[in-house]
Amino acid sequence: MTLSSNDNILELRSLSKYYGDVLAVNDISLGIGDGEFLTVLGPSGSGKTTVLLMIAGFEYPSQGEIIFKGKSISFVPPDKRDIGMVFQNYALFPHMNLFDNIAFPLKMRKVEKQEIKRKVAEALELVQLSGYERRTPKQLSGGQQQRIALARAVVFNPAVLLMDEPLGALDKKLREHMQLEIKHIQSKLKRTVIYVTHDQEEALVMSDRIVVMNEGIIQQVGTPNELYEKPNNKFVAGFIGESNFIEGSVVEKNDDILTILMKDQSKQRLKYQGNIIVGEVVRFSIRPEKIFITKEQDNSVDFLEGVIKEVIYVGETTRYKIMIGNQGIINLKEMNTLEGGSKKVGEKVKISWDKKNLIKI
Amino acid sequence: MNDAVAKSKERPSVDKSIGVNYPKILLGVFAGVIFTFLVVPSVITVPMSFSNTRFLVFPPKGFTLTWYSQFLIDEEWVGPTLFSLKLAICTTLVSLILGFMASLALVRGSLPGRKFLNILFISPIMIPVIIIAFAVYGIYAKLNLIGSTVGLVLAHAIYTTPFVILVISANLYRFDITLEMAARNLGASAFKTYLFITLPVIKTGIITAGIFCFIMSFDELVLAMFLIGTKRLTLPIKMFSQLQFRIDPVVAAASTVFIMAAFAIILGLGFLRRERKAIVSKEKGNDSFEQ
Numbered sequence: 111m112t113l114s115s116n117d118n119i120l121e122l123r124s125l126s127k128y129y130g131d132v133l134a135v136n137d138i139s140l141g142i143g144d145g146e147f148l149t150v151l152g153p154s155g156s157g158k159t160t161v162l163l164m165i166a167g168f169e170y171p172s173q174g175e176i177i178f179k180g181k182s183i184s185f186v187p188p189d190k191r192d193i194g195m196v197f198q199n200y201a202l203f204p205h206m207n208l209f210d211n212i213a214f215p216l217k218m219r220k221v222e223k224q225e226i227k228r229k230v231a232e233a234l235e236l237v238q239l240s241g242y243e244r245r246t247p248k249q250l251s252g253g254q255q256q257r258i259a260l261a262r263a264v265v266f267n268p269a270v271l272l273m274d275e276p277l278g279a280l281d282k283k284l285r286e287h288m289q290l291e292i293k294h295i296q297s298k299l300k301r302t303v304i305y306v307t308h309d310q311e312e313a314l315v316m317s318d319r320i321v322v323m324n325e326g327i328i329q330q331v332g333t334p335n336e337l338y339e340k341p342n343n344k345f346v347a348g349f350i351g352e353s354n355f356i357e358g359s360v361v362e363k364n365d366d367i368l369t370i371l372m373k374d375q376s377k378q379r380l381k382y383q384g385n386i387i388v389g390e391v392v393r394f395s396i397r398p399e400k401i402f403i404t405k406e407q408d409n410s411v412d413f414l415e416g417v418i419k420e421v422i423y424v425g426e427t428t429r430y431k432i433m434i435g436n437q438g439i440i441n442l443k444e445m446n447t448l449e450g451g452s453k454k455v456g457e458k459v460k461i462s463w464d465k466k467n468l469i470k471i
Numbered sequence: 472m473n474d475a476v477a478k479s480k481e482r483p484s485v486d487k488s489i490g491v492n493y494p495k496i497l498l499g500v501f502a503g504v505i506f507t508f509l510v511v512p513s514v515i516t517v518p519m520s521f522s523n524t525r526f527l528v529f530p531p532k533g534f535t536l537t538w539y540s541q542f543l544i545d546e547e548w549v550g551p552t553l554f555s556l557k558l559a560i561c562t563t564l565v566s567l568i569l570g571f572m573a574s575l576a577l578v579r580g581s582l583p584g585r586k587f588l589n590i591l592f593i594s595p596i597m598i599p600v601i602i603i604a605f606a607v608y609g610i611y612a613k614l615n616l617i618g619s620t621v622g623l624v625l626a627h628a629i630y631t632t633p634f635v636i637l638v639i640s641a642n643l644y645r646f647d648i649t650l651e652m653a654a655r656n657l658g659a660s661a662f663k664t665y666l667f668i669t670l671p672v673i674k675t676g677i678i679t680a681g682i683f684c685f686i687m688s689f690d691e692l693v694l695a696m697f698l699i700g701t702k703r704l705t706l707p708i709k710m711f712s713q714l715q716f717r718i719d720p721v722v723a724a725a726s727t728v729f730i731m732a733a734f735a736i737i738l739g740l741g742f743l744r745r746e747r748k749a750i751v752s753k754e755k756g757n758d759s760f761e762q
Contacts, residue, residue, distance in 0.1 A: 168652055187655070188652070188656050195656045201647070201649040201652065203654075203668060203672070205671045215657035
């Protein structure tokens, strides 16, 4: 986590927000670099939207400070902040045509008429809706409305652009298309974007860095790769992608092979690379696609033995649910590179993984 | 494809059922009866206003425009008419401003006891006007407001503002608050946001409320009789007293003028709405571009 560096265009310092007795945002500190695409990811009620509203100026922090370009803006009214925002429901003005919608922030800034015309045309071109000036928002599809909202939010050149679940109302195909388009526009304009979503896939696709929030607290900050490969805690491991959790206490350590006493009192041998001491109570996490079913003739000792309980064929992959011991279910994802679903329910299998893929959390 | 859907909606299953559409005819007849019941009593004054007799008679006899010229020229009629117009315009303005602000407080505010306040603000609707008139008379007598225009405007505002609050609150409840947030975010002050976003979006509600107010005030008799004093008359008082002493067709002429005015307003609003719809659907037909 970067705190207070000179490259940061925006900084949140020990930010908290109470609604009555409810603590919606709990002591958050975060620096956002110039030109960065930062996503705040979390389930509903995690406080992510509250953070965004505080940055936009629609909520004032109960504690802490927001520093924008080196100055505190914690209590500056929203219209004096120069921070653009795209709303989830687009919030296009229904009584204005698209030209007037996009021209609105320019008119508020008393920009000269010719200049307004030029900038609006530019913005429309940016979102590929040139020639739509005279239409009204009602005449547009959801995706088009979203683009106009984007054009309106960038036309006055704000240093930071906030986006609150901007694609939430679109269907999956269009959403994926718009994700890339927003990303392209962002890199073209070199604008700082703070993007709020509950969709972890969207966060992974779009972000330079992701802030994972839950219950008003930042759980982890990192690049998509870091968050996926090295989650800090169980929440992050479970929220971004899927994870298997293995819990128990270490009873024996032999190089990279641990013997773990599981909850169901069975002992399992795990491959793990890292510091660990005998007697420690641990929780490991491993991604389903990092586990593989070993070949029959494999004689190595570092594997788990289990029975296939369920086989789900999903086209490009096959998912297995494998019972280990008496109660532990391990999810395993296998690419259907050669052929799919080679194993059957009830079959006994040995599973293994590369030792660096088992993560202690 | 959209066109096909729209067309099939316009003509539901007429082609399939050969034979007479009885329910539809019945509905038409029913609507006609109700329309007649509501409108005929007012419209009946129209022919009477042209009657070449010195008294109101039906059916009218002969044809003359005397009564119209008297209504439009005679100071006895022009004075009260202009005063009533002035009264109605002032009442509408006062009532819209108060009603809008009260609605904002009731819908958006965080006052404790908002529900109770809401009922309190609406209550004049439920109290007979004569009671309000009597109460206000007592107060105005002490304050020396009897006969003052300001006093009468305020009294009318008591009577009309609840309707404004009802209509505008309903509009504000439906109003999407993120529009205001967007405007603020784009650089509009709170005041400019109301001016350029909130008010235009709920414009229809405000116009409706305004027309309500205007008609209620213009038409109001009881409060005016109590509070008008001795120097002036409003048009309803003039018509009322005229009918008591001398039943001549000027009253019918006056009524006709206002029926026409009301008609014009309704037609105008209807046209405005239809025109806007037509523009929208025409442009929608052009293309349905996506990506």
